[in-house]
Amino acid sequence: MRLKRTHYCGVISKENKGENVIVAGWIHGRRDHGGLIFIDLRDRSGIVQVVFDFQKNATFFEQARKLRQEHVIAVAGEIVLRSPDTVNPGLFTGEIEIAAAEMELLNASQTPPFYIEDGIDTDENLRLQYRYLDLRRPEMQEMLRLRHRTLMSARKHLDGRGFLEVETPMLTRSTPEGARDYLVPSRTFPGHFFALPQSPQLFKQLLMVAGVDKYFQIARCFRDEDLRADRQPEFTQIDMEMSFCSRDDVIQEVEGLVSSIFDDVLERPVETPFKVLPYVEAMERFGSDKPDTRFGMEIGDISSVAAASEFKVFKNMVQDGGVVKGLNVKGCAHFSRKDLDDLTSLARTLGTGGLAWMALVEDGIKTPIAKFFTSAQLESIKEKMKAEPGDLLLFVADKWETALKVLGQLRLDLAQSLDLVPEGTDHFLWVVDFPLLTYDQKEGRYVSNHHPFTAPHDDDYELLSKEPLKARSQAYDLVYNGTEIAGGSIRIHRRALQEEVFRLLDIGPEEAKEKFGFLLKAFQYGAPPHGGIAFGLDRLVMLMAARKSIRDVIPFPKTAAGTCLLTGAPAGVSAEQLAELHISTIKRNNNNGKG
């Protein structure tokens, strides 16, 4: 490399007029006019125009003619002002150009398989195979910067608040509960395995026992479950834990962190404190434990009217302990039969029997179930649903949770299609007072709602032995525009209580000792009260970047099937490697030959 770079392309302005500079980068585009060639040269900072003039530089003009898309060059030349009629207002550097005086071709490039520019509509398959080219695109570079700035902001803020960044192991032990583990075979102990961490949960609790007091980590986590648009098997958490804290201490700390990040990175002020919604209220009003409160359409209840009606589907459901809940879809009484059929089939796929509807037209109520209700009952329904002429009412009769979840999903769906969700608004809220446990029908036992180390609500200790399902936890989720971006809890810090919770979860004393013995032991050596939270960094950045897929904010993501198209992982390994790890694989018929 003869020419040593002096400037980045995208930052040169008329302030640099007359300077002799050397820039280096990729050929973004070229316009060959015969005796005059314009080159758009791109580096991570942006684009600058370089002009090759045959009359001034006949010697390397031939070389310039051969320049192609994505070739890498360095160019020396003088910054000159463009004449007013040739200024490009669409470019930061549009007022100037570099009059090439010398050029060095640093590397040629094959023609790239897609355009290196923003807003391309290329098969994601191809983008992932050539991720290094995809990442050259300005919007992807911006994503990398956004992610970087978010991490820097978080680090700076947490450091300022007295948090200590501590690393925890990636090779750890598999524990029951939670997601499927990624396993790593041990070479030295045949038949034994490490697991990659689903989160640093237990280590950060041990750090509290160790007296670290305030911990954080930008932690990579691994969960071997199926993927979604907002879920990758390998993801990053901003993980925090504090000692001697209450729920509200953690909440306050996190609100400080979030406003700091939004301030630093997006220069957008965030209003604190955030709203706090108990789980039951979130469900009752929005049919979700991560409600999108950017729009209304809250859920109503007509169970009492339904019970008194002659409509058996409603009546029986309420008598059997269920509920009848509904949505008021404002101004949508005109929905066609097909619209309603589509909604009904959506409701069915969401797990309920069907959907009842009432359309409020000018001269009354249009509904297939009119005959089951007295006019007084219909009036009462209208009142409960705050319905006016022109509104469409949708009802689901089911168990409390099912009815609300179905309506919650319909609410989101309708808001989407009716374009009710305002863009560019930041709605943060906390959901608290989750049930500590839920009953798993398949496994026939209680399972933790959050995780087994979550402390029960102070007022609900009594309930643990009597009515465990009624016990609330000290868990909290941070919801941003209808997406859960962080979750945490105050932890159990006493051995006896932890053992009691393990018992409830049907983790016997033997298993508890084997799997969590180290934690229980630690609790006997003066574990302080503590709690914490973890942010899904990828999701947070995705939302900050207003992207629909988490893959857009992860430099090297996996496909929906969990493969890496760039490297071809996962891949087979040699017999020697397997033998060393004491592993033999089982060939099945339907394993795509991937064995």
Added chain:
RNA sequence: GGAGCUGUAGUGUAGUGGCCUAACAUGCCGGCCUGUCACGCCGGAGACCGCGGGUUCGAAUCCCGUCAGCUCCGCCA
């Protein structure tokens, strides 16, 4: 594990039973061009329509299977 959508030159699309010897744009290659910035003009190459089977006189088009990508349900303490 289940459901749906998609797969046609390098890229993005059109073509939905015979008009297809597969079209258009862009990119690519060659030529011309001294003020372009989506430069322009002229010429050229480039696809057995993801793969395999079937139906049919005839398949890019219909059917079955399969692979890949995406989306959703289950799953994700």
